[in-house]
Amino acid sequence: xxxxxxxxxxxxxxxxxxxxxxxxxxxxxxxxxxxxxxxxxxxxxxxxxxxxxxxxxxxxxxxxxxxxxxxxxxxxxxxxxxxxxxxxxxxxxxxxxxxxxxxxxxxxxxxxxxxxxxxxxxxxxxxxxxxxxxxxxxxxxxxxxxxxxxxxxxxxxxxxxxxxxxxxxxxxxxxxxxxxxxxxxxxxxxxxxxxxxxxxxxxxxxxxxxxxxxxxxxxxxxxxxxxxxxxxxxxxxxxxxxxxxxxxxxxxxxxxxxxxxxxxxxxxxxxxxxxxxxxxxxxxxxxxxxxxxxxxx
Amino acid sequence: xxxxxxxxxxxxxxxxxxxxxxxxxxxxxxxxxxxxxxxxxxxxxxxxxxxxxxxxxxxxxxxxxxxxxxxxxxxxxxxxxxxxxxxxxxxxxxxxxxxxxxxxxxxxxxxxxxxxxxxxxxxxxxxxxxxxxxxxxxxxxxxxxxxxxxxxxxxxxxxxxxxxxxxxxxxxxxxxxxxxxxxxxxxxxxxxxxxxxxxxxxxxxxxxxxxxxxxxxxxxxxxxxxxxxxxxxxxxxxxxxxxxxxxxxxxxxxxxxxxxxxxxxxxxxxxxxxx
Numbered sequence: 050x051x052x053x054x055x056x057x058x059x060x061x062x063x064x065x066x067x068x069x070x071x072x073x074x075x076x077x078x079x080x081x082x083x084x085x086x087x088x089x090x091x092x093x094x095x096x097x098x099x100x101x102x103x104x105x106x107x108x109x110x111x112x113x114x115x116x117x118x119x120x121x122x123x124x125x126x127x128x129x130x131x132x133x134x135x136x137x138x139x140x141x142x143x144x145x146x147x148x149x150x151x152x153x154x155x156x157x158x159x160x161x162x163x164x165x166x167x168x169x170x171x172x173x174x175x176x177x178x179x180x181x182x183x184x185x186x187x188x189x190x191x192x193x194x195x196x197x198x199x200x201x202x203x204x205x206x207x208x209x210x211x212x213x214x215x216x217x218x219x220x221x222x223x224x225x226x227x228x229x230x231x232x233x234x235x236x237x238x239x240x241x242x243x244x245x246x247x248x249x250x251x252x253x254x255x256x257x258x259x260x261x262x263x264x265x266x267x268x269x270x271x272x273x274x275x276x277x278x279x280x281x282x283x284x285x286x287x288x289x290x291x292x293x294x295x296x297x298x299x300x301x302x303x304x305x306x307x308x309x310x311x312x313x314x315x316x317x318x319x320x321x322x323x324x325x326x327x328x329x330x331x332x333x334x335x336x337x338x339x340x341x342x343x344x345x346x
Numbered sequence: 347x348x349x350x351x352x353x354x355x356x357x358x359x360x361x362x363x364x365x366x367x368x369x370x371x372x373x374x375x376x377x378x379x380x381x382x383x384x385x386x387x388x389x390x391x392x393x394x395x396x397x398x399x400x401x402x403x404x405x406x407x408x409x410x411x412x413x414x415x416x417x418x419x420x421x422x423x424x425x426x427x428x429x430x431x432x433x434x435x436x437x438x439x440x441x442x443x444x445x446x447x448x449x450x451x452x453x454x455x456x457x458x459x460x461x462x463x464x465x466x467x468x469x470x471x472x473x474x475x476x477x478x479x480x481x482x483x484x485x486x487x488x489x490x491x492x493x494x495x496x497x498x499x500x501x502x503x504x505x506x507x508x509x510x511x512x513x514x515x516x517x518x519x520x521x522x523x524x525x526x527x528x529x530x531x532x533x534x535x536x537x538x539x540x541x542x543x544x545x546x547x548x549x550x551x552x553x554x555x556x557x558x559x560x561x562x563x564x565x566x567x568x569x570x571x572x573x574x575x576x577x578x579x580x581x582x583x584x585x586x587x588x589x590x591x592x593x594x595x596x597x598x599x600x601x602x603x604x605x606x607x608x609x610x611x612x613x614x615x616x617x618x619x620x621x
Contacts, residue, residue, distance in 0.1 A: 102443050102621040104617075124445075136436060151446055152445055
């Protein structure tokens with residue numbers, strides 16, 4: 050796999066505060082990555098460093114195997130961080146023209162990208178007259194102008210209404226399906242779960258997990274059980290070796306599986322042992338629960 | 347280089363406020379020139395005709411026009427300061443860097459634009475002075491016309507130096523009002539230094555020597571005040587009025603050095619800063 054961005058032992062200190070602590074990970078071509086973390090976990094700082102706007106304290110990072118200087122590499126990258134930043138007194142078209150000049154891209158791309166984000170008919174309106182959703186879409190069009198090798202998005206749906214969120218999300222999916230590598234920073238987990246194939250989880254600037262999303266949700270799931278004879282059920286569960294933690298939540302018994310097992314097998318096993326279940330559900334843990342477990346303490 | 351100027355010109359010329367200010371900073375010096383060439387009639391008592399005073403004669407006209415025109419540099423100074431503060435307040439500086447402009451290119455695009463505007467302003471003043479001079483001057487021999495054209499070079503350096511200082515202050519303080527205020531404070535501080543040196547050495551000469559090497563002082567010294575010279579031309583026998591009004595290469599070098607320092611410091615500041 051071809052690495053696009055390699056980060057090695059990156060550290061950033063703001064005075065006494067360490068925003069990013071000894072962070073290392075690699076972004077490979079063709080995958081959709083999510084950076085997950087609560088607010089203030091160092092997501093934006095990390096992106097700021099690789100995007101040349103925040104100075105690192107120690108460590109290093111490399112774009113495209115280090116063959117290009119950072120600002121040359123950024124011409125092959127599309128990025129939107131925090132909120133859309135454009136010149137309010139220029140129209141959408143003029144703003145994109147300016148970006149074309151910076152990235153040294155032909156103006157003909159402007160129409161294509163504005164049509165992609167449904168803003169072509171508003172191209173001659175000034176940026177300051179745009180709604181937040183339109184601003185965010187213009188930012189995406191701007192980031193795509195150079196047909197980037199990687200698209201970096203920092204909280205792209207922040208502050209948008211449900212329609213706006215949906216629109217941005219389907220755009221991201223569309224872009225991802227075209228084979229563009231995407232790095233998406235967010236604290237919205239369903240967003241990452243829906244879009245990303247790989248995740249990096251951060252807390253207080255430290256990496257807690259990095260790898261495929263499926264492997265992060267590595268447990269075999271858990272069971273929700275209910276029976277008239279609760280004591281007998283618990284006793285049975287505790288005797289068997291295949292269950293880990295067992296807890297009772299609002300009359301439901303929750304048992305975590307230590308090995309793979311199907312719901313029908315469990316039902317059969319219970320019945321053979323003289324327990325009749327009035328409720329049986331097998332669930333997989335969501336990314337959210339997994340994330341809360343990881344970042345909790 | 348053209349790409350960087352082109353980039354900055356788009357930012358400036360699409361902004362209505364800066365477009366107006368740029369227009370004013372180019373046009374206003376000329377209206378004053380035109381006004382001064384009009385005969386002013388004081389209710390029929392007497393007519394004051396500035397052209398008759400000999401101030402539009404070559405070569406002194408180069409001195410006079412550049413001296414007065416340089417006062418209008420403040421208009422473009424506002425443009426320079428606001429073109430930095432706008433980049434901060436719109437966060438477009440950050441976006442420019444993310445889009446692939448290097449910090450060095452960012453500062454250079456501002457500096458090249460400053461040089462470009464100074465050049466245009468110098469050219470305009472040069473042409474205007476040339477034609478007004480041809481019209482009014484009593485002497486029109488080529489050797490006299492083109493004498494003392496080094497005032498144009500001084501004018502160009504004065505503008506470039508001053509705007510570079512504005513660039514640095516804009517980068518440092520990020521707010522237009524603060525930057526312009528700081529310019530005024532710097533002006534006062536330079537006079538305090540003058541006073542301080544005078545107190546220590548008790549010599550006005552030493553105090554001037556120091557003041558002439560301070561940022562604003564060195565820029566002012568490039569083109570000395572022409573009033574004394576006008577009087578000199580009227581009363582050539584008054585020897586105690588003579589003074590050194592010429593443009594010296596060491597004065598130009600001083601301003602060039604300051605310009606270099608301002609641009610370099612702006613770059614260092616941006617490089618060190620987390621945006």
